[in-house]
Amino acid sequence: MSQLNSSHAPQLVSDQGEVRANGWTLLADDEAIGVDQAVLSFARAVNELDGLNGRYGVRIAPGDDVRLLTPFMSKIALIEVAFPGYRDGRGYSTARILRQDLGFDGEIRAVGDVLRDQLFWMMRCGFDSFLLKDADPAGAIKYARSLYINAYQSAADGLKPVWALRHPA
Amino acid sequence: MYQYDQFDHAMVAARNAEFKDQVERRLKGELSEDQFKPLRLMNGLYLQLHAYMLRIAVPYGVLSSRQMRTFAHIARTYDRDFGHFTTRQNIQFNWIKLADTPQILEDLAAVEMHAIQTSGNCIRNTTTDQFAGAARDEIDDPRPWAELIRQWSTFHPEFTFLPRKFKIAITGATRDRAAIRVHDIGLQLTDKGFDVYVGGGMGRTPHLGHLIKSGLPGEKLLSYLEAALRVYNRYGRRDNIYKARIKILVSALGPQEYARQVEEEWATLDQAQIDAPHAEIARIKSFFPQPAYADKAFDAAALDRAKAADAGFARWVRNNTLAHRRDDHVSVTISLKPTGLPPGDASSAQMDVMADAADRFGYGELRVSHEQNIILPHVAKADLYDLYRLLDQNGLSSANVGKITDMIACPGLDYCSLANARSIPLAQDISQRFADAELTDKIGDLQIKISGCINACGHHHVGHIGILGVDKQGEEFYQILLGGRADEQAALGVITGKGLSAEAVPAALERLIKLYLDLRTDETERFIDTVGRLGRDAFAGALHEPA
Ligand code: HEM
Ligand code: SF4
Numbered sequence: 232m233s234q235l236n237s238s239h240a241p242q243l244v245s246d247q248g249e250v251r252a253n254g255w256t257l258l259a260d261d262e263a264i265g266v267d268q269a270v271l272s273f274a275r276a277v278n279e280l281d282g283l284n285g286r287y288g289v290r291i292a293p294g295d296d297v298r299l300l301t302p303f304m305s306k307i308a309l310i311e312v313a314f315p316g317y318r319d320g321r322g323y324s325t326a327r328i329l330r331q332d333l334g335f336d337g338e339i340r341a342v343g344d345v346l347r348d349q350l351f352w353m354m355r356c357g358f359d360s361f362l363l364k365d366a367d368p369a370g371a372i373k374y375a376r377s378l379y380i381n382a383y384q385s386a387a388d389g390l391k392p393v394w395a396l397r398h399p400a
Numbered sequence: 401m402y403q404y405d406q407f408d409h410a411m412v413a414a415r416n417a418e419f420k421d422q423v424e425r426r427l428k429g430e431l432s433e434d435q436f437k438p439l440r441l442m443n444g445l446y447l448q449l450h451a452y453m454l455r456i457a458v459p460y461g462v463l464s465s466r467q468m469r470t471f472a473h474i475a476r477t478y479d480r481d482f483g484h485f486t487t488r489q490n491i492q493f494n495w496i497k498l499a500d501t502p503q504i505l506e507d508l509a510a511v512e513m514h515a516i517q518t519s520g521n522c523i524r525n526t527t528t529d530q531f532a533g534a535a536r537d538e539i540d541d542p543r544p545w546a547e548l549i550r551q552w553s554t555f556h557p558e559f560t561f562l563p564r565k566f567k568i569a570i571t572g573a574t575r576d577r578a579a580i581r582v583h584d585i586g587l588q589l590t591d592k593g594f595d596v597y598v599g600g601g602m603g604r605t606p607h608l609g610h611l612i613k614s615g616l617p618g619e620k621l622l623s624y625l626e627a628a629l630r631v632y633n634r635y636g637r638r639d640n641i642y643k644a645r646i647k648i649l650v651s652a653l654g655p656q657e658y659a660r661q662v663e664e665e666w667a668t669l670d671q672a673q674i675d676a677p678h679a680e681i682a683r684i685k686s687f688f689p690q691p692a693y694a695d696k697a698f699d700a701a702a703l704d705r706a707k708a709a710d711a712g713f714a715r716w717v718r719n720n721t722l723a724h725r726r727d728d729h730v731s732v733t734i735s736l737k738p739t740g741l742p743p744g745d746a747s748s749a750q751m752d753v754m755a756d757a758a759d760r761f762g763y764g765e766l767r768v769s770h771e772q773n774i775i776l777p778h779v780a781k782a783d784l785y786d787l788y789r790l791l792d793q794n795g796l797s798s799a800n801v802g803k804i805t806d807m808i809a810c811p812g813l814d815y816c817s818l819a820n821a822r823s824i825p826l827a828q829d830i831s832q833r834f835a836d837a838e839l840t841d842k843i844g845d846l847q848i849k850i851s852g853c854i855n856a857c858g859h860h861h862v863g864h865i866g867i868l869g870v871d872k873q874g875e876e877f878y879q880i881l882l883g884g885r886a887d888e889q890a891a892l893g894v895i896t897g898k899g900l901s902a903e904a905v906p907a908a909l910e911r912l913i914k915l916y917l918d919l920r921t922d923e924t925e926r927f928i929d930t931v932g933r934l935g936r937d938a939f940a941g942a943l944h945e946p947a
Contacts, residue, residue: 320633331670381410383555
């Protein structure tokens, strides 16, 4: 099944297909941090995380340079990567840099124009949850996972590239 | 040539199953055209003016006789009995029914072919020298590297939604027959590794690529490309489709700054996880041996006698063969530019004949060139006359390779919804005008390239003579560009003179050519050299009717 229900209300689903409630709240930049599980804007995170205790979420827009968050990795539990349109592929690089360069081991969530036909690529780049516009989020994950067994190139999901299978060490 | 193993087969089968499901849903109305569009575009299926067009990848232009026969079968069974070989060394079928596409893809998979990444904003089919592995001026064979890139780029999860399409070309020879300086990335193989050019392209703002790295070891090629693509993916413009190609990023940053960012990104990558090991490169290389050359006694005197007896054959040998790495062989170009027919088209019967010719005289191998011709890379000189007669009996012996009638033309207004003007009928008019073999040979090497609009699919920027279709108050007009070239001395042509109507173009070219013949020092000075020596302005006047 394909991008059938792209107008459907988004639901949170993990890369294992568990549909969950979303406990996180995106704060406006002038809103006091009064809640647990607050998601800060990227600019606010870069400016304020240094002086904050605890662990936060950060929302990254396509043009933001994720490496500016390097000093704060231990204070971040969730990174929401925004996809204003599914054709804007910058978020894929963001996720791989987080996982493979910055060593981020918290949750990376795709939000915005997130459709089932993109899940396969997203999971390979290190996303592990999705605010998915789909009638059947669990089914969408299952579908994405069923598509390809192998990959030609290594990415952030630990899958061995085909060349490694051809030449076992 | 490369042969699929179980992994390659599984990859294509999985994509075909996915697409079959998507087509079925579209046919049942479960997907709207809007929802279906991005999915079909990942599989080379375009909606043109009149029908669906399916673009099939011919990886780096290399194909077997068996694969060529499959194209013939597709043309016969699912299209109007012909196919169109393209400037990107691929083939397109212009009259495809959506319901047939899953079966076509299955037929292709049976001969290790597919339509993956022939459209969309992803890394497209890598193109290369059509004489790879055969040419005498080759330093190293580019095909194994092109195959390595094919695999790495197939379903690359990070680079499936780039700002815009991405085209890589490689050459391994001293003469650049792959036009690497007008590609997003151009790779020149040297004896010290790769020279990497970046930011070339045509379209409405043509650029020549800049050298950003020399001596890149082959074992590091993939990780370096990954870094180059990542910088582009993150910083290439996405606000304006006409400014989204990497050429715009590179010229905005400056090539040096772009190169610096690539180096910086490269250093962050886990290169050992990205670069295929030596054993894999060796495995891929093992699929590209020299053919088991037949030791056919070659009788030079007999060839001379055949040429003396058959002037058509003599001319064909002169124009359509290229020196081979072995003295007793040549590479043969089968021209798909007969007088008055669309450049690059071949009928199913002709495809079958070319496949037979490859089996009988060419070790079963064919190539597609970006000039839209078909090549038999290895032909024993002893077989030349038999090959010629077979081709001649089937309308495939046009002896005009590299000549004025060996034009590139884009689909233009006959097929393309973006076109301002027709390309193919104009090419036909020109080829009729210069049909005289003696005149064509006298003019010598000359490349005409025609695009039906500013998108430049017909490479008009790099034609010795470029022709660009424009729309002037609802009428088709053509601008003439002079001085472009796509080879190792790449240059962009410049618009010369005023726009011309379609009827006026052939006569204007005739005057231009006559002037060139008057001005050249002797017959060794090619048109492009004379333009270089005297300047374009010396020719501007000839384009217009004397008042
Ligand atoms: C018939 C429908 C076609 C459409 C709508 C189309 C559309 C376009 C567009 C919009 C561009 C400009 C891209 C840019 O500058 O970013 C372009 C460039 C190009 N296309 Fe096409 N095209 C078509 C057919 C073809 C065919 C048949 C070929 C060759 C086989 C082709 C090869 C190219 C090449 C070589 C370029 C310019 C080089 C470059 O990428 O900068 N196109 N096309
Ligand atoms: S150059 Fe223009 S007219 Fe020709 S195929 Fe490309 S988009 Fe169409």
